[in-house]
Amino acid sequence: MSPPRILVHAGFYKTGTTSLQGFLADNRAALAPWFAYYGQGDFHGAGARAREYAQAPFPNGLKAFRLALRRFLSEVPDGTDLVLSRENFTGAMPGHRDWLGRPITGFPAAKPLLRDLRKELFRRFGPDTRVEILFTTRTREAWLRSVHGHLLRSIRLEDDFDDFARRFRSLGTLEEEARRLDADHISRVEAFFDHPAGPAKAVLDLMGVPEATQASLTPARHRNAGQSGVLKAEFLRLNRSGLSKPELKAAKATLLERGS
Numbered sequence: 001m002s003p004p005r006i007l008v009h010a011g012f013y014k015t016g017t018t019s020l021q022g023f024l025a026d027n028r029a030a031l032a033p034w035f036a037y038y039g040q041g042d043f044h045g046a047g048a049r050a051r052e053y054a055q056a057p058f059p060n061g062l063k064a065f066r067l068a069l070r071r072f073l074s075e076v077p078d079g080t081d082l083v084l085s086r087e088n089f090t091g092a093m094p095g096h097r098d099w100l101g102r103p104i105t106g107f108p109a110a111k112p113l114l115r116d117l118r119k120e121l122f123r124r125f126g127p128d129t130r131v132e133i134l135f136t137t138r139t140r141e142a143w144l145r146s147v148h149g150h151l152l153r154s155i156r157l158e159d160d161f162d163d164f165a166r167r168f169r170s171l172g173t174l175e176e177e178a179r180r181l182d183a184d185h186i187s188r189v190e191a192f193f194d195h196p197a198g199p200a201k202a203v204l205d206l207m208g209v210p211e212a213t214q215a216s217l218t219p220a221r222h223r224n225a226g227q228s229g230v231l232k233a234e235f236l237r238l239n240r241s242g243l244s245k246p247e248l249k250a251a252k253a254t255l256l257e258r259g260s
Helices: 017-026 046-055 059-074 110-125 140-154 163-164 174-180 196-204 211-216 229-239 245-258
Strands: 005-009 036-038 084-087 130-139 185-188
Touching: 005 196, 017 084, 017 196, 046 059, 046 110, 110 130, 110 185, 130 174, 130 196, 140 163, 140 229, 174 185, 185 196, 185 229, 229 245
Parallel strands: 005 084, 005 130, 036 084, 130 185
Antiparallel strands: none
């Protein structure tokens, strides 16, 4: 039996990843003749271990990532090509803080994580396995605004956008980061904004799914949409208000329910 072809969609965060993953999950059965899809919730915690390693980059954290991956791969059947999608494979979302309390302003953990991911895939399926890394990207400004808005909602980020963006002055474009990480494929999400498959169109094309089949698939849903400017301003005000963590969480939940 020949080794499988494996496409790893490794990020980046806030580049249509939730939409891509949701589309592939919704169409998993229809796509089975071309590949088996694995995404969020399928990796026995490997994604969480990758994020933890990025925030505290010690050898035991990288080992925990490898072991979780190994457990997952031991349960993957032979005989089919694979698509794996998890943005955590590049580490933690930039803007979160490391174990010393410093903001993470790039993808410093991505190289060792992707190196060990490749090793585990070769270990499981053989050295001749065709492993390809795909990154989805978007314009730098749009990406930074999306990350900033996400963090305003999810953590106690107190930077306005201008201050937040200044932290990333040394970070290049996402395309430059993808090339630094030895990407085999780079797909700009804006190119597929109006396509029924959304950013998953790149996966379908790379895995050779015929156009007739693509046309029959359940269309992508817009997921994890960003908040309005009014809501972002309210999150920033709350983050700076001195509320306790439970109070802050409750206040944000109330805002989200109102849909401001």
